[in-house]
Amino acid sequence: MAQRPRTGPRVPFVHSLQTKFMLSYGAIILALVIFLNTYPILISQNMVFQSKRDALWRQADIITSALAGREALTAEGVAATLSMLGVTGVDRLMVTRPDGLVLYDTSEVDNAQGKYALLWEVVTALGGDDVFQSEYRDGAFRSRSAAPIRYRGMTQGAVYLYEYDQEQAQLLLDLQTNLLRISVVVCVAALLFSVVLSKAITRRVAVLLQGIRSVREGEYSYRVTLSGSDELSRLADEFNELTGRLQTTEEVRRRFVSDASHELKTPLASIRLLTDSILQNGAMDQETVRDFVSDIGSEAERLTRITEKLLTLTRMDTAPPRELTPVDLRQVILRVEHMLTPLAQQAHITFQLDLSGGCRVSSTEDDLYQIAFNLMENAVKYNLPGGKVMVSLFPRRGRTAAEGDLVILRVEDTGVGIPEDDLSKIFDRFYRVDKARSREAGGTGLGLSIVRDAVLQNGGQIQVRRRAPEGTCFEVTFPRWKEDKP
């Protein structure tokens, strides 16, 4: 099957599914990257701060305990105690008196020994509180801690510790750089993946769109092929199913229109031929003219019959749901028999009716009349002189509970019969087994189509079979009207 490329109005890139997919993925990835690059760093920084505080406070504790035993602190006494303790791991250690005078300072750059220390940490410690403060700046952790030296409830002085740590800061920096690298790789990979994925999805949608456009333009044989078993491939299957049905309907419609025009053309051509003959042959005798005009009349009648039946069929196809009432099929059959008796007598055919009472069907008088009339008329039309038409009507219990009670209408004849091969086709519109005979009998090839449509619309079924030893048997099954039905 040729698949012509179709184009339609393009979806602007900004509004396309692909852009929407990519933007959503992008936003998610961005949020993840921001989270990945901030949260672990903040957590690590916090952990470093805590470990620094613990370490400095432990040191301050040891020093204040060592110095706390003296009545009054002197520079020499503090220096002697501290050299005995051998304090390591801090970059500056300062000890002050209660008035803030520095007694001991390890700083070489701005040694404050003999001066007053005005650092707020020292001031706070002299006020009796332990202090710790740490900050991460310029690639280093700068931590300060101060604690009061107490003796018998009195503040004897303060210890100030300062630590400058580049090593841990470097570790943190490395972690940050690594996270950034990972983020870049993840970002690029995720973006590439999102582009590929969104392209794949939009390509599949485009295939469906192309299918819809092709069918819209009347190419009902177009089928969409989408692999996989996701929602889009389901959609494609449903689309193909729908298109298949459209195709069938369209084929039936086309065949019907061509058959109908052909059927209407034939009598029209005959009429044309007959009128031309009369007009062109001025010397035609009265008798022949009468014959020709009578033929024209018969053709016109045929046209009327065909158009009436076509109208019936179209009405059945398009009619809104009718109000269904319980109809006694027996009365309908009796009416049909009354109508057909003159035709039957003319052809020397006799009716044998065996009709049970109480066979009511939920339908309309019109539908049931159409069904019974067409079947019984055919049984007369396709019969042989001296033949019989047997019509029986009786109720029957369905084979399953769902089937419920049924009403069976059987129309049998002793006529010419229908060859086995034609049995399945006789319900088709305009199908006739013996065209000449049907034509002679005033047939249109539409009667059985009307019957089948009417039966199906009333929830029934129709079957046809050859009858032994001769003739045909039509059997229609309807659901029986139940008295307790609302």
Ligand code: ADP
């Ligand atoms: P028509 O108007 O030609 O009778 P139908 O649709 O009623 O059209 O029937 C289709 C064809 O089926 C008929 O042309 C005829 O050949 C065949 N047919 C229908 N009923 C019978 C029957 N009872 N016995 C034999 N042939 C029948």
